[in-house]
Amino acid sequence: MKILHFSDIHLTTPGHTIQGRDPNASFERALGHALADHGDAELLVITGDLSDWGDRADYERLRDRLANLPLPIALCIGNHDDRPTFLDIFPELADPNGFVQSVRDVSAGRCLMLDTWEPQTHSGHYCEARLAWLEARLREHDGPFFLFMHHNPFPTHLAPLDRIGLADGRAFRDAVARHRDRIRHIFFGHCHLPLAGSTAGVPTTSLRGTNHAGIALFRERELLSSSDLPASYGVAFIAADHVCVHMVEFGYDGPVRTEGNPDYAAWNRETMVR
Ligand SMILES: [Fe+2]
Ligand SMILES: [Fe+2]
Numbered sequence: 001m002k003i004l005h006f007s008d009i010h011l012t013t014p015g016h017t018i019q020g021r022d023p024n025a026s027f028e029r030a031l032g033h034a035l036a037d038h039g040d041a042e043l044l045v046i047t048g049d050l051s052d053w054g055d056r057a058d059y060e061r062l063r064d065r066l067a068n069l070p071l072p073i074a075l076c077i078g079n080h081d082d083r084p085t086f087l088d089i090f091p092e093l094a095d096p097n098g099f100v101q102s103v104r105d106v107s108a109g110r111c112l113m114l115d116t117w118e119p120q121t122h123s124g125h126y127c128e129a130r131l132a133w134l135e136a137r138l139r140e141h142d143g144p145f146f147l148f149m150h151h152n153p154f155p156t157h158l159a160p161l162d163r164i165g166l167a168d169g170r171a172f173r174d175a176v177a178r179h180r181d182r183i184r185h186i187f188f189g190h191c192h193l194p195l196a197g198s199t200a201g202v203p204t205t206s207l208r209g210t211n212h213a214g215i216a217l218f219r220e221r222e223l224l225s226s227s228d229l230p231a232s233y234g235v236a237f238i239a240a241d242h243v244c245v246h247m248v249e250f251g252y253d254g255p256v257r258t259e260g261n262p263d264y265a266a267w268n269r270e271t272m273v274r
Contacts, residue, residue: 001107003146004034004044004071005234005245007189008209010080011062012052019212019226023052024061026251030210030233031069033250038235042106044071045113047189048078048150049209050086059089074104076113078150078190079122079164083115097129103137108238109144109184112137116151116166124151124166124190131175138175143182146238151190152206153199159221161191161214176200185236185243192226194247207247208232 009030010023017023034044051058066073075093077086077100087094095101099115114134116124126134138145151166153173166172176183177200186204192214195206208214208231215227231251237244257263 001238002038002041003106003108003111003236003238004038004041005047005148005187005207005236006030006034006044006210007047007150007207007234008049008078008192008211009046009062010049010052010209010211011058013055013057018052020228021211021231021251023211026211026231027065030231030250031065033248034233034235035070037248039070041071041235042108043074043104043111044069045074045104045111045148045187046076047148047187048076048117049080049189050075050077051082052080054080054082054085056085056089059086063089072104074102074111074113074148076100076148076150076189077115077117079117079124081117083117083119095133097133099130099133101130101133106146109146110137110141111146111148114147114149116149118167122164124149124164126166126168126172131171134175135178138179138182143179144184145179145182146184147176147186147202149186149188152188152195153186153204154197156191156193156195158191158216158218160224161193164190173200176202184238185245187234187236187245194232196245203243205234205245207234208249210251213251 009027102113104111118125180201183202213229217225230249232247232249
């Protein structure tokens with residue numbers, strides 16, 4: 001089965017651009033690309049930064065657009081969002097404590113959408129109340145589980161990004177560690193970068209968002225960096241004995257060479273024929 005992973009769609013006032021790209025148009029292009037190739041996905045999860053400024057109109061447009069999609073949707077919020085405004089438009093996604101946390105079952109297991117938003121900061125937080133919700137969800141079901149969240153659950157070792165990472169990451173990783181045998185994968189966003197690793201032993205991946213792209217610039221210690229690298233969405237193929245996660249660079253507009261192309265044939269002779 002498949003799960004689609006979108007992140008950092010950063011919807012904003014129609015016609016406005018971010019880093020030279022129109023987030024509304026980018027989101028639409030990503031949806032078209034993903035539905036054409038993976039219309040059989042069981043779920044689409046968008047892991048936050050749904051709106052660039054947390055504007056009500058962005059959430060209203062998102063709600064209308066998602067209502068017309070032919071597959072179930074799950075949402076997380078990110079630092080660019082505004083929880084009270086979001087919950088005005090999506091009240092059904094609040095957990096009993098008022099956080100944007102939800103549960104969605106797919107044939108491969110149970111997906112938990114986590115809320116790492118905190119007011120007045122770009123950093124992520126996962127407080128005692130949210131940890132208690134996660135712990136209860138992990139205890140009440142056999143799993144396996146798939147976790148979705150906005151902020152990176154481990155440090156990236158890129159200094160500007162780590163200043164706005166998950167502030168209490170150790171407590172979160174301890175919670176994951178207690179249940180690691182039943183958590184198959186963690187998906188996150190926020191960094192606008194393709195990242196792969198593990199969180200307390202659980203495989204963990206991220207990707208570029210559907211609009212503006214980051215770049216791993218380790219020499220820059222102060223300022224966040226962006227680039228013109230292609231926008232992307234993710235697709236996770238999940239089977240009993242493997243999970244394969246692609247970052248699909250739908251925003252790439254350059255040539256695509258397939259087998260039989262003259263350049264490819266030359267490469268094949270030089271490297272493959274013994
Ligand atoms: Fe973002
Ligand atoms: Fe973010």
